[in-house]
Amino acid sequence: MKQTDVIIIGAGPVGLFAVHQLGIKGLKAVVIDNLDKAGGQCIELYPDKPIYDIPAVPECTGEQLTTRLLEQIKPFKTELFLNERVDEVKQEKDNWVVKTNNKNQFTAPNIIIAGGVGSFEPRKISLKEAEKLEGKSVFYTVKNKEHFRNKKISIFGGGDSALDWALELSKFSRITLIHRRNEFRGAQHTLSEIRNLEKEGKVSIKTPCQIESLDNEKELKSITIKFDDGKTEKIQTDVILGFFGLIMKLGPIAEWGLNMDKKTIEVNSENFETNKKGIFAAGDICSYPGKLKLILSGFHEVALASVECFKRARPNEKYRFEFTTSSKIIHDRLGKK
Amino acid sequence: MPKITYKDHQGTSKTIEVENGLSVMEGAIQKEIPGIDADCGGSMACATCHVYVDDKWFDKIPKAEDAEIDMIDMAFEPKKNSRLSCQIIVNEELDGLEVTTPEKQT
Numbered sequence: 001m002k003q004t005d006v007i008i009i010g011a012g013p014v015g016l017f018a019v020h021q022l023g024i025k026g027l028k029a030v031v032i033d034n035l036d037k038a039g040g041q042c043i044e045l046y047p048d049k050p051i052y053d054i055p056a057v058p059e060c061t062g063e064q065l066t067t068r069l070l071e072q073i074k075p076f077k078t079e080l081f082l083n084e085r086v087d088e089v090k091q092e093k094d095n096w097v098v099k100t101n102n103k104n105q106f107t108a109p110n111i112i113i114a115g116g117v118g119s120f121e122p123r124k125i126s127l128k129e130a131e132k133l134e135g136k137s138v139f140y141t142v143k144n145k146e147h148f149r150n151k152k153i154s155i156f157g158g159g160d161s162a163l164d165w166a167l168e169l170s171k172f173s174r175i176t177l178i179h180r181r182n183e184f185r186g187a188q189h190t191l192s193e194i195r196n197l198e199k200e201g202k203v204s205i206k207t208p209c210q211i212e213s214l215d216n217e218k219e220l221k222s223i224t225i226k227f228d229d230g231k232t233e234k235i236q237t238d239v240i241l242g243f244f245g246l247i248m249k250l251g252p253i254a255e256w257g258l259n260m261d262k263k264t265i266e267v268n269s270e271n272f273e274t275n276k277k278g279i280f281a282a283g284d285i286c287s288y289p290g291k292l293k294l295i296l297s298g299f300h301e302v303a304l305a306s307v308e309c310f311k312r313a314r315p316n317e318k319y320r321f322e323f324t325t326s327s328k329i330i331h332d333r334l335g336k337k
Numbered sequence: 338m339p340k341i342t343y344k345d346h347q348g349t350s351k352t353i354e355v356e357n358g359l360s361v362m363e364g365a366i367q368k369e370i371p372g373i374d375a376d377c378g379g380s381m382a383c384a385t386c387h388v389y390v391d392d393k394w395f396d397k398i399p400k401a402e403d404a405e406i407d408m409i410d411m412a413f414e415p416k417k418n419s420r421l422s423c424q425i426i427v428n429e430e431l432d433g434l435e436v437t438t439p440e441k442q443t
Contacts, residue, residue, distance in 0.1 A: 045382045117376045117383070123411055158410055180415060185407045210414075228417065245411030248376055248383060263376065284378075293378050 004028045005313040006110040006306075007098050009086050012040020014283030014298030015114035016069040021306035023076035024322075024330045027313055030106055031078060032098070034085040034119035039066035041116050041284075042295075044246060055296060065295075075335045085119050089256045089279070094312075096278060110309040112302065113265060113274075113281040118250035125156075125242055129214040137220035138240045148173055152236050154223055156211065157243030160186040165241060166194055170203050176235050178206045178225055206233070214240070253285075261287045271308035272301045278312055280305040339432035343370045343388075346440040355427045361436060362386040362423035372438030379423040381405055384412035385442040386422040391435035398425055398434075413439045 006022050008015045011033035022029050037043055042051075042062030050059045060068070081104060088099040089111065098106045122140035124130065130138050142148065142165055151173045155166045158179040163186035166177045177194065184191050197203040212226040215234070223237045250263050259266040259275040264287035267273060272280045272288075282305055283298035291297070310319050324330050331337070338354040341364055355364030365373040365386075374385035381404055390398065395418045401409070405424050409415045422436060 041377075041382060123413075126414065159407075180410065181406075183406075185403075185410065247385075247411065263374070 001097070001105040001107055002030065004030050004106060004108045006030075006112055006309050007032065007096065007106050007108045008112045008114060009033075009098075010040060010114035010116060010283070010285075011035070011038040011080055011082070012114060012116050012283065013042055013065055013069055013295050014302055015040070015112070016066070016073055017299050018112050018114060018282065018302035018306065019073040019076055019078045020069075021303045022309060023073065023078070024324060024333055025306055025310045025319075026329070026333060027306070027310060029076075029078055030081060030108075032081045032084050032086055032100060032106075034083070034121075036083050038070060038080060038082070039063070042066050044120055051295070053294065053296060075333065085251065087252050091276075094278075109278055109312045111279045112305055112309070113253065113279065113285060114283045114298065114302065115253060115281075115285045117248040117263065117284060118253060119248070120246040121249050121251075122242070123244040123247045125211060125240070125244075127211065127214060129216060130211075130240070130242075133214065133216065133220055133240075137216075137238060138214075138242065140242050140244075142169075142241065145169065148239060148241075151238045152176075153239045153241060154178055154235055154237040155241045155243070157245075158184040158186060159243060159245060160190070161243040162186065162241075163190040163194060165243070166203060167197075169241075170194075170197055175202075176204045176206060176237070178209060178211070178235075180210050181208045204235075206235070209233075211240075264291075267301075270304070272305040273308060280309070339427050339429055339434070341427065341431070342433075342435040343372070344435065344437040345372055346438065350435075357428050359427055360423045361388070361425040361427060361434070362421070364427060365422065370438075372442065373422060374442045375423060381408055381421060381424065384408050384421060387412035387415070387442060388420055388422045388436035388438055389416055390418045390420050390425075391437070392418060394431070394434050394436075398431065413441055 005027040006029040008018050008029050008031045011031045019029050047063040084100040084102045087101050090097045095107050096111050148169050149172045153173050154176045156178050166175050198205050209225045209227040212224040215222045222234050224232050226232045265281040267281050267286045269288040272282050282301035284293045340352050341355045342352040344350040353368045362375050376385045377383040409419045
């Protein structure tokens with residue numbers, strides 16, 4: 001079990017800035033996120049879209065914002081636990097114990113939930129048979145491409161994941177790329193490479209159509225797709241790869257005994273503590289009168305929450321408010337002379 | 338005020354008045370119409386306010402931007418008449434608009 005001062009759930013901009021606000025106060029933190037990289041919605045939903053309302057930054061993309069925040073928290077050498085979802089939160093005396101789906105355990109007097117709208121999870125095919133075959137012949141991510149060698153693969157989706165994997169796996173497997181409309185939103189140069197492979201007969205592209213049924217007895221043999229005009233077609237398939245994008249699910253957060261308002265966590269607006277002492281919520285996931293779901297609001301929220309975190313983590317020390325411009329201690333913590 | 342009708346996948350319908358200038362999503366959230374979640378708050382960053390627009394209305398509302406169509410790819414069972422209700426702004430001309438919420442939003 002890892003002991004720290006604050007467990008931060010969510011590595012989006014607000015979770016990352018929390019590391020900074022805690023770090024300059026001398027507090028240690030760990031960050032846990034279900035995605036495979038830091039940045040949260042900024043990276044997953046709009047990496048290339050400009051953001052215009054970060055104070056003193058007239059324009060930056062979600063990716064740039066994330067990169068800069070990671071740079072800003074570098075001095076604190078904080079460990080990020082990615083690809084991990086927090087499943088359980090339990091109280092043990094004055095501490096909270098957090099367990100993840102990777103069986104990691106953390107303990108700290110404070111938790112800051114900066115979970116956005118919950119964890120990102122792949123959208124799945126809503127057919128019952130697809131559910132039964134998930135992990136056997138229906139997949140939503142590629143962990144090891146060797147599993148997909150010499151197969152008949154039907155890839156669904158119109159974004160970069162669908163296009164990239166269609167191209168990559170076509171090197172050693174028979175690919176059918178299926179999308180619900182004729183336009184693909186993924187990179188056009190990848191699409192033109194795939195179109196070339198189609199001309200050579202190495203890849204088939206089927207649009208505009210959607211999955212109608214999976215034809216299987218124990219093992220997947222083929223699927224039936226339905227075109228917009230009502231026609232159906234059977235496609236020999238051993239493996240289905242679905243890239244329908246990610247959806248945000250609140251997930252286990254709802255079960256931690258926190259006061260909720262729909263999908264958000266109620267907090268006070270003095271220190272952003274929830275109804276549980278030592279559990280804070282900030283960013284899009286918290287609600288209080290007048291709440292705005294802006295990145296800048298989240299920054300303010302974690303700044304205030306970090307003060308209360310300090311008081312709980314260092315009950316015998318007096319909290320002193322200091323400016324980064326003039327505090328020698330903060331300069332030391334930032335590695336500045 | 339324009340009246341908007343929200344139907345669920347089983348056909349149960351509810352008609353409410355929505356102020357001009359609000360989105361069909363905002364109207365639904367104010368009156369707590371089930372089936373419209375709007376997780377992202379209307380910034381076209383999720384697809385949880387996805388609705389099917391009644392055929393006779395589909396061509397009367399301004400066409401979807403590319404970004405909206407891309408996002409609809411991520412909705413539950415998108416169809417030809419799929420729209421994100423956060424992008425449909427109510428005005429007098431939409432008085433009587435009918436939308437249907439999908440079986441589920443996630």
